[in-house]
Amino acid sequence: MGSDGPSPLEQVAYLARAESRVRILEALLESGPATQRDLRTRLDASRTTVARSLRSLEETGWVDPEARTYRLTPAGRLVADSFLDLVDTVRLTEELSEFLTWFPRSELPFDLARLADAEVTTSDAGDPYAPARTQSEILRTADRVRLFLPSIDMEGTKLIAEQVTDGGLDAETLIAPDLEATIESDEYAPLLREKVETGRSDVYVAESDLGFYLGIADDGTVQIGVEDDDGLPRALVETTDERVREWAEETYETYRANARLKPVGEF
Incomplete structure (x- = not known):
């Protein structure tokens, strides 16, 4: 994306707004390239939801389609890895919130x-x-x-x-x-x-x-x-x-x- 495109913070917000996008990135990161059918089965999501999410992830340059198979681009792999680390961190701090309040x-x-x-x-x-x-x-x-x-x-x-x-x-x-x-x-x-x-x-x-x-x-x-x-x-x-x-x-x-x-x- 050029300098006139969304800011990094806007891109993070864009990703976080749709759980299906996050789960597709997670699936491709963990299991490698997959077809739309594979992703629909894994996410238990409709054809429309998966197709729309993949299309938007292609537009960001995070997912690359090749012969009906979708894979993470190098940028997509970095974004997926970092975003999921953030999700894990937030989940952990939520689980530990009571402990951290009193320790x-x-x-x-x-x-x-x-x-x-x-x-x-x-x-x-x-x-x-x-x-x-x-x-x-x-x-x-x-x-x-x-x-x-x-x-x-x-x-x-x-x-x-x-x-x-x-x-x-x-x-x-x-x-x-x-x-x-x-x-x-x-x-x-x-x-x-x-x-x-x-x-x-x-x-x-x-x-x-x-x-x-x-x-x-x-x-x-x-x-x-x-x-x-x-x-x-x-x-x-x-x-x-x-x-x-x-x-x-x-x-x-x-x-x-x-x-x-x-x-x-x-x-």
Whole structure:
């Protein structure tokens, strides 16, 4: 297109206005040259829709017809690849929106694209504790875990104690400093004392507040959880990405290096 043609932004808007155009580019990018019949079958679209979309993509110079077969031009391949990357990015940020709202951004140095394959669990009015339930699964399946706990509840504390004392779980826990009085209370202390006495569970008190939940399992799984200002779970991200695990390991070790080991006699 010449300088008098649509601007790049207008061309992006033009592509985004019709899902059929995007899906044709995606189909040709993923599977290579195709006939109109192939594309109609793949898109489950009418002859008119596919023919009209192909004609407009030809006019932009993104698709080239040859002997009734359509293929991406070099420009079309670049546009398709970049546009679909943008779609994936927008989809990812939408999935992570609740998590990103409550996570301290200064603590997250890795590329968010690393979470593209993560399992994201969020809370809603119908199931406000969904992230907490997903979080607890790591305790049932792992042999060893290391945990950041910015808050605690009785149900979760009982589960950890049970998995350590009866299930053989090796658990190291780092708690926020404002939780120390809670774990020394008559309600919590017996459970914590019992699991620490097994020799498979150490409890550390962090030097400063913990802005998020972190769970690191021996099988490579990493969980990152966030709460709202009332301590209610809002979102949990679970991933096995290597770079995220490196960040989790480094973050945990940094906090633990400045934490105080709590002896069993204090429970």
